[in-house]
Amino acid sequence: MTASEIRALFAVASRPEVVSLAGGMPYLAALPLDSLARDVHDLIAEQGQVALQYGSAQGIEALREQICEVMRLEGIQGHPDDIVCTVGSQSGLDLVTRVFCDPGDVILAESPSYVGALGTFASFQTEVVHVGMDDQGLQPEALRQAISAVRQQGKRIKFLYTIPNFQNPGGVTLAVSRRAEILEICRGADIMVLEDNPYGLLGFDGQAYPALRSMDADNVVYLGSFSKTFAPGLRVGWALAPHGVREKLTLAAESATLCPPAFNQMIISRYLAEHDWMGQIKTYRECYRERRDAMLSALDELMPAGCTWTRPDGGFYVWLTVPEGMDTKAMLPRAVTARVAFVPGTAFYGSPLGGEERHRQMRLSFCYPTPDRIREGVHRLSGVFEAELDLMQTFGTGGRSNTGGPQSPSPDLA
Amino acid sequence: MTASEIRALFAVASRPEVVSLAGGMPYLAALPLDSLARDVHDLIAEQGQVALQYGSAQGIEALREQICEVMRLEGIQGHPDDIVCTVGSQSGLDLVTRVFCDPGDVILAESPSYVGALGTFASFQTEVVHVGMDDQGLQPEALRQAISAVRQQGKRIKFLYTIPNFQNPGGVTLAVSRRAEILEICRGADIMVLEDNPYGLLGFDGQAYPALRSMDADNVVYLGSFSKTFAPGLRVGWALAPHGVREKLTLAAESATLCPPAFNQMIISRYLAEHDWMGQIKTYRECYRERRDAMLSALDELMPAGCTWTRPDGGFYVWLTVPEGMDTKAMLPRAVTARVAFVPGTAFYGSPLGGEERHRQMRLSFCYPTPDRIREGVHRLSGVFEAELDLMQTFGTGGRSNTGGPQSPSPDLA
Secondary structure, eight states, X not given: OOHHHHHHHHHHHTSTTSEEOSOOOOOGGGSOHHHHHHHHHHHHHHHHHHHTSOOOTTOOHHHHHHHHHHHHTTTOOOOGGGEEEESHHHHHHHHHHHHHOOTTOEEEXXXXXXXXXXXXXXXXXXXXXXXXXXXXXXOHHHHHXXXXXXXXXXXXXXEEEEOOSXXXXXXXXXXXXXXXXXXXXHHHTTOEEEEEXXXXXXXXXXXXXXXXXXXXXXXXXXXXXXXXTTOGXXXXXXXXXXXXXXXXXXXXXXXXHSSOOHHHHHHHHHHHHHSOHHHHHHHHHHHHHHHHHHHHHHHXXXXXXXXEEOOOSBSSEEEEEOOTTOOHHHHHHHHXXXXXXXXXXXXXXXXXXXXXXXXXXXXXXXXXXXXXXXXXXXXXXXXXXXXXXXXXXHHSOOOOOOOOOOOOOOGGGO | OOHHHHHHHHHHXXXXXXXXXXXOOOOGGXXXXXXXXXXXXXXXXXXXXXXXXXXXXXXXXXXXXXXXXXXXXXXXOOOGGGEEEESHHHHHHHHHHHHHOOTTOEEEEEESOOHHHHHHHHHTTOEEEEEEEETTEXXXXXXXXXXXXXXXXXXXXXXXXXXXXXXXXTOOXXXXXXHHHHHHHHHHTTXXXXXXXXXXXXXXXXXXXXXXXXXXXXXXXXXXXXXXXXXXXXXXXXXXXXXXXXXXXXXXXXXXXXXXOHHHHHHHHHHXXXXXXXXXXXXXXXXXHHHHHHHHHHHHHHOOTTOEEOOOSBSSEEEEXXXXXXXXXXXXXXXXXXXXXOEEGGXXXXXXXXXXXXXXXXXXXXXXXXXHHHHHHHHHXXXXXXXXXXXXXXXXXXXXXXXXXXXXXXXXXX
């Protein structure tokens, strides 16, 4: 499928009769919209000439101070001077890649990895080398081997890109016991770590894991976001970086947008100051835990033999593998016809190398539909699988789609 | 001066006792903040789940339709499908450069040109070749010569970057009689035109010139912005591009930020639908005309012999040249000590080649300070000039700063 075919398919998938298990859209009905409306009113009425004016490329200082408070929940001792506010953390990914990478450079990433990051990495003509995960996250031995193999080919590794908590799309979390080892391997090999942590505060048991950045302030660039803990539409994220890197990111940010929108940062700053934002995160957690439970119990009940999936403790996603011979990308149009959508596994790989397994994988999101709709979606999906398995038993094999590189990221896949 | 020295200097220059003729900040006191406050309230209360959610990478359709109406004022017949909403038009510059340019490619630009564009062009390791202007704007013959000279060196020209109306920093407008010729030269040489038009509706006599895009739909990528006609803090601009280019820009925009903030676009869309936005632009025009008049009459009255300057019919800027032997960059710290700030001419050149004249130039902005403050600022500036001329008469020459490439763009220089 080409980017435009995917776009057309997702246009169909966005119809209300389709249960979309594809998108990564937070469930914003949980937000206190009435009091937010009063906040934005007051911001414009009282501080409109600042909110609507050009601002600092690095971001407003009050918000950068509050971001330090937020990060402390995951053990990070950061300084507001070392923070650059970005237009969503996607922009952080873009700026870091722009600053560090030349065409042909290698970026290490989990296998599979976030489609939006892969799109950005591809746009700078870098090469992504995937590193294996298990249910404890990134495997240290696989990381060592990947570094060694890439260097034997004479290629330059610029950084390890990792989503340690409730990974997108894998739904797994890097075991705390592995974190120091992963950091040590990277430090020893002189490879920077780019830690992307949009879901860290969305652990369903209220657990927070120590950020990689909390264990290594010198070799980690940390990306944070308010998209999942508050709302994505304001596009406010941040990068916390060692001093020299932060300077470069600020210059790159000026070049990209002059400055992030001041109004949006002020909305978040006021929200953090005046609302029970921790309580809101708890509300989100409970909402997503209920949906995770709905998805897992429906999968347990309905999936045909031979399917396997991850059991996330937080975040938005389940990663599902179908039996051999089936191809998730080839099945997507049939699924949409059956009024259920998912993202095929191939979207989450940035290199054409690697296992055939990706054709049997898919990401299922439980963040947006209600529990009932999730159950209905899994039910429809199981019908598609059963029909496919019947075909395979009759004709010997399912359809196989073309091998694809990273598809273009799309907000629906965020 | 390094980027950080400039930053430090502008930190001092932003103190209230300094008259800043440096920044390009619109005068937002003219905005109807109370009714805007009610609008943003209602948007969140009534459509918060859309406004705060991920949106389309291309931008919301209603706004793209309204943008077509806005562009019609300058003769452009565009289609909403060919518009990409951007995070300010700075982001449009960034995306176009990213899509078209490889390191070493040449971009043609007016001499002098917008500092923010030069910063972006430099960040993609392109080479800027400046093309001479006179008081009628870009000179067709100089353009022909530049194309020929660059190609003789075996270099590849990717596009002509031009600000045809009330140019930043030159304050001059490309004569309507020259527009077809400039377009024809570029088309004939297979060079795309990147038209940057933030000030087009700010002509002091209410005049609007036909956009280059209105005369050539196939070879012009047009950048528009609400930063100067409404407010910059929302960071909403747009690119209008031929179909194939628009597809590429959308993909690049997804890679850069996933999507521009939906809320910000909805604010602008509602503002255009429900406010007298043409009346607001008229208010801005009158405000800036009064300030332009204040600056020109103060310059006429106070500048020492040998100084020359442009007489803009719109926009924000006057471009001033001081007598031979003086150096504006070297004078800036002294000017700030005398409580007046400007941007030295060297900031507006992207290539180290070219005339020595740039050291004698500076940009003076009249958009932000009140007429009284503008007169006071020019008065202080004339004191600095007189002192410098005295020194020169006594010791033979003024100080000369190092030749600089483009300085980092800064919101204060927008």
